[in-house]
Amino acid sequence: MTHAPTRFPDGFLWGASTAAHQIEGNNTTSDWWRKEHSGTSHIQEPSLDAADSYHRWPEDMDLLAELGFTDYRFSIEWARIEPARGHFSHAEIAHYRRMVEGARARGLRPMVTLHHFTVPQWFEDLGGWTADEAVDLFTRYVEATAPVIAEGVDHVCTINEPNMIAVMAGAAKAGDIGFPPAGLPTPDEDTTRAIIAVHHAASKAVKAVNPDIQVGWTIANQVYQALPGAEGVTAAYRHPREDVFIEAARGDDWIGVQSYTRTRIGPDGPIPAPEDVERTLTSWEYYPAAVGHALRHTADVVGDVPLIVTENGIATDDDDRRIAYTKGALEEVEAALRDGLDIRGYLHWSALDNYEWGSFAPTFGLISYDPVTFERTAKPSAVWLGGLGRTRELPTGE
Numbered sequence: 001m002t003h004a005p006t007r008f009p010d011g012f013l014w015g016a017s018t019a020a021h022q023i024e025g026n027n028t029t030s031d032w033w034r035k036e037h038s039g040t041s042h043i044q045e046p047s048l049d050a051a052d053s054y055h056r057w058p059e060d061m062d063l064l065a066e067l068g069f070t071d072y073r074f075s076i077e078w079a080r081i082e083p084a085r086g087h088f089s090h091a092e093i094a095h096y097r098r099m100v101e102g103a104r105a106r107g108l109r110p111m112v113t114l115h116h117f118t119v120p121q122w123f124e125d126l127g128g129w130t131a132d133e134a135v136d137l138f139t140r141y142v143e144a145t146a147p148v149i150a151e152g153v154d155h156v157c158t159i160n161e162p163n164m165i166a167v168m169a170g171a172a173k174a175g176d177i178g179f180p181p182a183g184l185p186t187p188d189e190d191t192t193r194a195i196i197a198v199h200h201a202a203s204k205a206v207k208a209v210n211p212d213i214q215v216g217w218t219i220a221n222q223v224y225q226a227l228p229g230a231e232g233v234t235a236a237y238r239h240p241r242e243d244v245f246i247e248a249a250r251g252d253d254w255i256g257v258q259s260y261t262r263t264r265i266g267p268d269g270p271i272p273a274p275e276d277v278e279r280t281l282t283s284w285e286y287y288p289a290a291v292g293h294a295l296r297h298t299a300d301v302v303g304d305v306p307l308i309v310t311e312n313g314i315a316t317d318d319d320d321r322r323i324a325y326t327k328g329a330l331e332e333v334e335a336a337l338r339d340g341l342d343i344r345g346y347l348h349w350s351a352l353d354n355y356e357w358g359s360f361a362p363t364f365g366l367i368s369y370d371p372v373t374f375e376r377t378a379k380p381s382a383v384w385l386g387g388l389g390r391t392r393e394l395p396t397g398e
């Protein structure tokens with residue numbers, strides 16, 4: 001059956017996302033940099049120069065704007081802004097302010113993430129999120145970012161994927177057991193409580209800078225699907241890993257939905273995808289429908305809070321599969337819009353190939369770069385996806 005193509009609702013965000021540590025390079029005062037050089041077995045290679053976007057952000061923004069995107073989500077780096085406790089770098093604050101102004105000058109609306117997985121080494125040494133002073137210290141950092149966000153920034157994300165932060169803390173407490181073959185480690189409850197408190201305090205601090213800024217946070221959605229009879233097990237498994245963080249967004253201005261694949265759950269818990277399914281470079285099942293499920297589940301839990309797809313994409317070296325995956329995902333977004341979900345935007349992960357937390361091998365980017373000259377090349381998927389931003393029409397689902 002065919003139907004008329006759906007146009008984006010007015011003001012729909014159409015963009016791509018990145019995170020500072022994954023593209024900037026030389027984030028030397030962050031906890032991750034230290035981890036990368038500590039010989040920990042989970043880390044295959046260090047981030048080093050990454051995509052050198054710390055210097056080359058103007059080229060990245062030029063490309064995104066030329067391709068047809070209207071929005072760019074990037075994170076600012078606490079470890080650079082406050083490299084030593086209480087020492088705020090005017091130069092780094094000015095650097096990120098230039099990025100906000102640079103985005104605006106190119107017609108890109110910046111969505112600024114305040115925290116995307118990396119913290120200053122001194123904060124980790126204090127005990128990180130569960131330290132007594134965590135809320136105050138993060139709030140003070142948010143206040144220090146006022147010159148960056150006060151003008152020209154419509155959307156601020158306080159914390160990216162707090163649920164993954166709690167899961168990683170849980171895995172670390174259990175002796176860094178790594179990830180199970182399916183599903184996620186048990187989140188650390190103290191971290192969950194602490195990070196929710198940080199989000200609420202940080203949201204207030206952002207509003208104090210400028211009450212018009214739309215504040216939210218972005219949740220990793222694993223699309224837990226119950227096999228027959230496993231509905232109760234699935235709900236119990238999902239709650240601490242996902243729903244508790246979605247519930248904490250009730251009352252926020254928006255919530256970010258981030259999804260890539262699904263996890264099926266049987267009576268005994270998560271079950272690995274069958275051997276014969278198509279897998280991506282992160283070994284996740286190729287499942288473009290994920291974003292539709294994630295949007296609908298998030299709406300069910302959060303209630304009346306606008307949704308933004310802040311990450312969705314695929315690690316592949318076959319750009320045709322990236323286009324196919326993304327087309328499938330957009331059809332899901334369109335169907336959800338037609339069903340009346342309040343979806344305000346779609347930001348693809350990721351603008352650039354980047355450092356995938358331990359390795360450069362899983363390439364998620366719409367844009368590739370040369371690791372020596374850092375010259376950027378837009379992939380066909382970038383041209384296609386950016387082009388949809390020009391026509392303002394979603395694919396039809398035919």
Ligand code: BGC
Pocket residue numbers: 019022160161164220258311349356357
């Ligand atoms: C994160 C990104 C990451 C992506 C793909 C999300 O969990 O926010 O930093 O690169 O998914 O794994």
